[in-house]
Amino acid sequence: MSVFWFVLGRPADFESMASSKKVITREEWEKKLNDVKIRKEDMNKLVMNFLVTEGYVDAAEKFRLESGTEPDIDLATITDRMAVKKAVQCGNVEDAIEKVNDLNPEILDTNPQLFFHLQQQRLIELIRNGKVAEALEFAQEELAPRGEENKSFLEELERTVALLAFDDVKNCPVGDLLDISQRLKTASEVNAAILTSQSHEKDPKLPSLLKMLVWAQNSLDEKAAYPRINDVSTATLEDPAI
């Protein structure tokens, strides 16, 4: 049976592929592409949305002047948001918490998880700076009570405190907490919470459109062979593989 399939199967498969998939040549595809009209102002809006959400405040302000595109958020709020983000990225968590509360005290009040992660980051920074006694006190007084409220917080706390148990923290099982990526993770969590509190989407639209392109091409692949864009950074059309 299987041998039989092997001999007969391939040409049959080939045939069914050829008959079921529509082939669209480069010429035909380019004609379709040319029928698509993308408005300049819409592209400008996409770019502005990226600059604003990612916090490029100076560039956003200049882009407003150079392109005449109005931002979808008060640009002044970006500066404050970026200051918080930067503080976390640099390890000044106390400063960051103060700044968030200046911006809008509700953000931390309504996000216990975010508040916990900021406090956890503060603990990590204390351990990083070798302030063992201070770290222990902070863990017991500030973090432990929150751990009692929430089981996943407790696990996180235990994982963090474990940093104190190792001599060579860089190579210990929980060493990843000391990595710069942990700061970036916490920073982007705060960033997202501030954006949400300003009723703005926490992610820019452009990356999700790029994902949508990859997804749309993949699902069209099932039905047709056509020129694809395989590298989004160059956006060059590549001929269909037939």
Next chain:
Amino acid sequence: MAQENDAIGFYFLDLWRLHSKSAASAAAATTSSSASGLSPEDSEFEEEPTELDTVNSSGGFSLVGADKLSVQYPSVNLHGHDVGVVQANKPAPSKRLIYYFEIYVKNAGARGQIAIGFTSPGFKMRRQPGWEANSYGYHGDDGLLYRGHGKGESFGPTYSTGDTVGGGINYAAQEFFFTKNGMIVGNVQKDVKGPLFPTVAVHSQYEEVLVNFGQEQFAFDLKAFEAEERAKQQATIDNVAIPQNASYGIVRSYLQYYGYEETLELFDMSSKSTLPPISLAEENGCTGEGNSYAIDHRKTLRQLIRRGEIDDAFCKLQQWYPHLVQDDKSALCFLLHCQKFIELVRVGRLEDAVAFGRTEFEKFYRLTEVHDLVKDCAALLAYEQPLKSSVGYLLGDSQREIVADAVNAMVLSTNPNIKDSKICLHSCLERLLRQLTTCFLEKRSLNGDQGEAFDLRRILSTYKKA
């Protein structure tokens, strides 16, 4: 070379035309009452069911009201072939995510044998929807779902007098779904392609049903359901991996392409100080196509045009790229001259505008392909308040933008390293968006024209979180 350049110029003339048309249709849209806001010329436009079909009816077994939105069963039923079936006047539109309609059971009559569903064009008008092939129906007396034969499958609750029941097609999931009093009852796979008519049926004495094709608010929250369905699709899309910093590179090349040089400078400056610093891969990506070519010149030209200083822009072009403006009848020169005329009108120098127009337009009027555009410009003189006229769009920022973009593309095309000047027409971002749109349209056309198109405007308008 001259020909190639004119291809670029004519591309921007077409953009202008498009702009003129959309300005005209926007003016028309304020007076029309189309629910979708689409005009019949729009490729996304589809006729929707608005009332019940009284021509193709089941003889004496259904009595459609004068408003064509209600149906009654007039007689005492005799047997199974005496069903009063009524289809909508148009099939359910398919170029969208979801189609939906509702019925209100005003009177369940003697036996409550009411059905809501979808049927194909040749449906036998004496049978309940669901009993025949290519038809689907949710029946009130037993709450069963019928699809293709006389035996129903368990589905949902029964419905009767006072209930509102809805039927819908989810084109993304390829499913029918039904609702009762605003709540989803269930869904079932849609295994038929081709047009389907919203259909209602009555089958016992005194039964009376009112149909709502959207002329009144639905009991079911369709908008929320659509948002949910889109979120489902979005969740799949979110899982797709894309190269890190891809968006960053695309934004950067966009700024380069259009000569937004000052923004670019600040963008680069702050990305150097971000954590982690973003590596500037100059050699790969869109930058490799010479996007930073002549960026200072392009920036200056754009600024002049955006300020309306067309003479200065023209002088600079003559100084820097004399061959671009050598041919006084080229599309580029036409664009610049028109803009100069528009700027004169804007500042109220009408006599100068007339004098300028007489010499310049005379020259271009021999080119038949720009007649329509010359006419638009000249029409500005006819109005006391040109801004409020049908050609008021010419005084908008976007007209300056078209001219600035045309000049920008022309300057880019002088880059000796560029093999194909077509590449100068679009930024990397625009090429991606065109590919994305085309993929969606092609996918839909291979799927029997079912489903919604990619709509950048809709995506952009969801600024605020739900």
